[in-house]
Amino acid sequence: xxxNIGLPELLVILIVALLIFGRRLPEVxxxxxxxxxxxxxxxxxxxxEMDKATTEVRDVAYEARKELPPPAEExxxxxxxxxxxxxxxxxxxxxxxxxxxxxxxxxxP
Numbered sequence: 153x154x155x156n157i158g159l160p161e162l163l164v165i166l167i168v169a170l171l172i173f174g175r176r177l178p179e180v181x182x183x184x185x186x187x188x189x190x191x192x193x194x195x196x197x198x199x200x201e202m203d204k205a206t207t208e209v210r211d212v213a214y215e216a217r218k219e220l221p222p223p224a225e226e227x228x229x230x231x232x233x234x235x236x237x238x239x240x241x242x243x244x245x246x247x248x249x250x251x252x253x254x255x256x257x258x259x260x261p
């Protein structure tokens with residue numbers, strides 16, 4: 153939206169700022185600069201606090217992981233009894249339960 157500000161637009165903005173603020177323009181710009189500096193400092197403080205908290209959580213998790221016993225081996229399922237019959241799929245040449253509907257006869261439920 154504001155990416156296409158050219159020289160004429162910038163001059164108009166500067167003239168309007170001079171008309172509105174007059175002699176106070178340097179003071180106003182100094183205040184804006186201080187505000188931007190404070191904002192950036194606040195962002196840096198938040199980032200450093202987040203990094204510190206992340207590091208603490210990572211350290212606590214590492215220490216907790218060291219205190220846990222090693223994982224036990226998983227129990228393997230018992231083999232089926234030797235007298236059980238294995239399941240076999242139906243033969244492929246088995247007839248379907250419902251014959252397909254022919255195109256010249258309407259299907260009835």
